[in-house]
Amino acid sequence: xxxxxxxxxHISPAGSIKDSSPAGKWLQANGVLKADxxxxxxxxxxHEIMMRGTFANVRIKNLMVPGxxxxxxxxxxxxxxxxxxxxxxxxxxxxxxxxxxxxxEYGTGSSRDWAAKGTxxxxxxxxxxxxxxxxxxxxxxxxxxxxxxxxxxxxxxxxGITGEETFDLKGLEGEIKPQQEATLVxxxxxxxxxxxxxxxxxxxxxxxxxxKHGGILPFVLRQLLAA
Numbered sequence: 001x002x003x004x005x006x007x008x009x010h011i012s013p014a015g016s017i018k019d020s021s022p023a024g025k026w027l028q029a030n031g032v033l034k035a036d037x038x039x040x041x042x043x044x045x046x047h048e049i050m051m052r053g054t055f056a057n058v059r060i061k062n063l064m065v066p067g068x069x070x071x072x073x074x075x076x077x078x079x080x081x082x083x084x085x086x087x088x089x090x091x092x093x094x095x096x097x098x099x100x101x102x103x104x105e106y107g108t109g110s111s112r113d114w115a116a117k118g119t120x121x122x123x124x125x126x127x128x129x130x131x132x133x134x135x136x137x138x139x140x141x142x143x144x145x146x147x148x149x150x151x152x153x154x155x156x157x158x159x160g161i162t163g164e165e166t167f168d169l170k171g172l173e174g175e176i177k178p179q180q181e182a183t184l185v186x187x188x189x190x191x192x193x194x195x196x197x198x199x200x201x202x203x204x205x206x207x208x209x210x211x212k213h214g215g216i217l218p219f220v221l222r223q224l225l226a227a
Contacts, residue, residue: 001063001101001156001163007109008136010060013040013053013118021071022052022085044114047121054118055084063156064163076164088122098122099167101156102129107136116143120215126169128184128198130155137201144215146172147201148182154196164189172200176208 002010017023017037026048027037043049055062056071064074065081074080075087091098100119106129107115116139119127126146137147146169168185179200186194202208213219 001161002103002106003061003063004103004130005105005108006060006102008107008112008115008133009109010057011055011107011119012112012115013044013050013056015039015057017043017049017053021056022083023049023056026052047117050114051118051121052085054114054122074163085122088124092123097125100124100127101161102127103155104130105133106131107133107140109133111135111139113139116140116145119143120145132201137203138207141202141207141210142216144211144213144218146211148184148198149201151181151197151199159186159194159196161186170195176200176202176211178203178205178208 013023016039017027019025019028019034019037023040024034024037028034040049040053058070060071061069062071062073062084065072071084072081073084073087075082075090088098106127115136119140120143124145126148127140128148128150130150132140132147132149140147148169166187168187169182170185171180171182179202182198182200184196184198186196188194202211210216210219213222
C-alpha cells in the first residue's frame, strides 16, 4: 500500500545492488562476488535480478509498515515483516493473487518498462489507485495487470484499508468494456464486508484485447501464429 506520487523510479529496479537485498542474496547463491554485483541497470536482461529489485527502492514507503523506508511489507496472515519480493513469492506459491494500492499520480516519472514487468512477475493482478500516470497505466495493461481507479473521494484512507483485509474483484467476469465499473469487495478481519465501486482503467478496445490475452506479447504471438 503506497501513498501519492509513487514514481516509476520507486517501483522499477535501479541503483547498486546491496548484498542484503533479495537480488544480492540471489547473486551470492549463484557464485557472484559482491565486487561483481554491479547495478540493476547492468543486469536488466536478467528477470531473476529485476523482479527481486521491483518495489525495493530504499526510499519507497509501504503504508503497511509505518515509519519504515524500503521494500518491506507484512506478510498476511502470518504478520511477519519481510522483503516485498519474499512475501510476493510466498503468495505466488500459495496460489494467492495480490493487489497493490496507491494514491494520486501512481507511476509518474520516466517510462520504465520494468516498473510494469516487475509488478507482473511478482504475481500482482491489479493496481488500485486514486489516479495513474498515463504511460505506466498503459504499460500495466500491456503486461496483463488490471489498472483500477477509486471513484469520487474514495481512497485507502477513507475506506480504512490497512492491508490486513482480503479482497475480491467483481464485475469483470464476462465481457470487459473500456472504462466500465467494477466492484471491490473488502473483507475485514472482524468479519465485516464492504463493497466499493471502481473505474476500470482499460481505456480502449485494443487494450481490452491485450488484457484478455495476458498482455501485448501473448497477443502479438497469437496474431502471428494465426496468420
